[in-house]
Amino acid sequence: MHIEMHGIHKAFGTNQVLKGVDFELRQGEVHALMGENGAGKSTLMNILVGLHALDEGKITVDGKETVFSNPGEAEKQGITFIHQELNIWPEMTVLENLFIGRELNLPYGLLDTRKMKRLAREQLQRLSVDLPLNREAGACSVGQQQMIEIAKALMTDAKVIIMDEPTAALTEREIVKLFEVIRALKAEGVSIVYISHRMEEIFAICDRITVMRDGITVDTKDIPATNFDEVVRKMVGRELTERYPKRNPKPGEVVLEVKNATRRGLFENISFKVHAGEVVGFSGLMGAGRTEIMRAIFGLDKLHSGEIMLKGKKINIRRPEDAVRHGIGFITEDRKDEGLVLDFSIRENMALPNLFSFTSKGFISSRKEKEFVDTLVKRLQVKTQSAETPAGSLSGGNQQKVVIAKWIGIGPSLLILDEPTRGVDVGAKREIYQLINELTDRGVAIIMVSSELPEVLGMSDRIIVVHEGHIGGELTGSEATQENIMTLATGGQ
Template sequence: MHIQMQGIYKSFGTNHVLSGVDFELREGEVHALMGENGAGKSTLMNILIGLHQRDEGVIRIDGKETYFPNPKEAERAGIAFIHQELNIWPDMTVLENLFIGKEMTTKWGLLSTKQMKTLAKAQFDKLSVDIPFQREAGECSVGQQQMIEIAKALMTDAKVIVMDEPTAALTEREIRKLFDVIAALKKEGVSIVYISHRMEEIFEICDRITVMRDGKTVDTKDIPHTNFDEVVKKMVGRELTERYPQRNPSPGDVVLEVKNATRKGLFENVSFQVRSGEIVGFSGLMGSGRTEIMRALFGLDHLDSGEIWIKGKKAHIRKPDDAVKRGIGFITEDRKDEGLLLDFSIRENMVLPSLSGFTSKGFINGKREKDFVDLLVKRLQIKTQSAETAAGDLSGGNQQKVVIAKWVGIGPKVLILDEPTRGVDVGAKREIYQLMNELTERGVAIIMVSSELPEVLGMSDRILVVHEGEISGELSSEEATQEKIMTLATGGQ
């Protein structure tokens, strides 16, 4: 399938999102679409599949002008979209999610569960996924939900697949498997639009790259004819001197100590310390228990046994409010369902955990609140026309920045960051890294859970590796390598 999009314009009210974008997808190619958060990448693809209608411009598919009225029609024509924000029905089973709206039936009109399981198992085997079909999707990790979405798209026999940040929640092993599947699809003539902020992936699997900035096409090039620095400069309009800002840690006293924390079936006898002013990275494969440990520390889930100590005092954390009162902030990996109230404004989301700090005698000090919000919007370079914009109207990366701002605002002693740069562009990543450095310089203890090994290596002072619910090893920043982390993550010594 050959797709040409020419002179595409799109505005939402007074917000001009696309201003004459050109994009071409050839048959059997993997085409990277890159740009900062808010550049218009997802909007362009949503116009292609009919989720949004263009204001101006022409779309041709195999030489014929084609405009889909809705995503269902696009899917029927052979275009599948794996969205960055997962379209999972949490109360339905994995199998039901895979076949929602496309249920298979017997000749008598009854559901053919056997037939659906056979087809689903074939796709899961391709992706090396092992998730029980009868499990409720809401009980799956974000990474597992991502693999369900990928499998669902592959089952449509699509000629074009749009992948928007498909590896954001995946670990190295799942990513390698996905790349194998992409290579096989390419050989079959399937075209793939690959939207990602992970530069290494772009240069490994893509044939061409189109860079967007501020709703416009900046350039399209064959991958062999460009490089990392050139792409970054085109994306952000400036050069980034270093990918990871230099750290000069000087850890102080122990702020957080965890002793023999256990939640049966998920993690066991987990013990570690985090000092003021240091970043401790947590690495491990999907399902290893990293996120589950953090959820229990924050009181989202209960501990069966074990102790949490904060600044030398035993802390009884049974719910998130207990954690917040003791100075713990938690940026969850699932920003849409757990990190934000999407119908609330940016301002309302940012001040929610620290509202008492703006309140006196039952009244909110509007000026202090506004100054606080304006400062964080500017500091994190959140792209918005107003702090009163609903969080759900922001791009994924800008939503992530709002979540970070929300917890920075409580003045935390300990800040837990679970996949802090998931779906965030290279320029914004550096902003987040610099903010992490500033926080540690002020004595904040940071725990960073990340599936990106370069990020773990680039930002951590110490690295703890989790394997099957236990800490399998600790590495200093000096001795850590990707190979050593993966060895520990897979149960090696």
């Protein structure tokens, strides 16, 4: 399938998102679509599949002018979109999610469950995913939900698959498997639009790249004809020096000490320390227990045994309110369902954990709240026309900035960052890294959980590797390499 989009314009109210974008997708190519958060990438693809109507412009599919009225119509023609924000029904099983809207029936209207299970197992096996088909999707990790979405797309026999940040929640091993599937699809003539902020992936898997900035097409090039620095410069409109700002850690007192923490079936005898002013990276394969450990420390899940010490004193954290009262903030990996109230404004989201700081005698000072929010919006460079804008209308990267802002506002002594730059563009990533440095310079202790090995290596002072619910080892200095991390993550020594 050959797709051309010419002069595409789109505005939402007074906000002109696309200002004449051109894009071409050839048959059997993997085409990278890159740009900063808010550049218009997802909007362009939403117009292609009929989720949004274009204001101006022309779309041709195999030479024929085409406008899809909805995504279902596009899917029938062979175009499938795997969205960054997962379209999972949490109360339904893995099997039901895979076949929702495409159920197979026996005569008399009965479901052909046997055939559906066989096809589901085939697709999950293709992705090397081992998931019980009767498990509720909501009980699966974010990474497993991502693989369910990918499997669902592969089951449509699509001619074009649009992947928006497909590896954001995947481990290195799962990314390797996904790339094998992409190469197999390409060999079969399937075209892939690959939207990602991970430069290493773009240069590893893509044939061509189109860069967007502020709603326009900046350039389209063959991958061998460009390089990392050129792509970044075109994305952000300026030179970006180092990807990871230099760190000069000066660890102080022990802020957090975890002793023999256990949650049966998920992790056991977890012990570690985090000092003021340092970044401790947590790495490991999906399902190793990294996120589960952090959720228990913050009081989202219950510890069955073990102790948590804060600045030398044992504390009891039974719920998140206890953690916040002790100055612990947690930026969850799932910003959509756990990090934000999407219908609330930016102001309301940022203010939620901080209401006590501008409340007196039961009344909120609107002036203090506004000053507080305006300062954070400016400091984190959240792209918005107003702090009253609903958080759900922001791009993924700007949503993440709002999540970070609300926890910075409590003045934490310990900040847990679970996948802090997932779905965030290269320019915004550096802003977050600089913010991490500023926080540690002020003595904040930081735990950073990340599936991106370059990020863990680039920002951590120490790296703790988790393997199957146990600490597999700790790496510092010259020992901290991708090879050593993966060795420990897979149970090696």
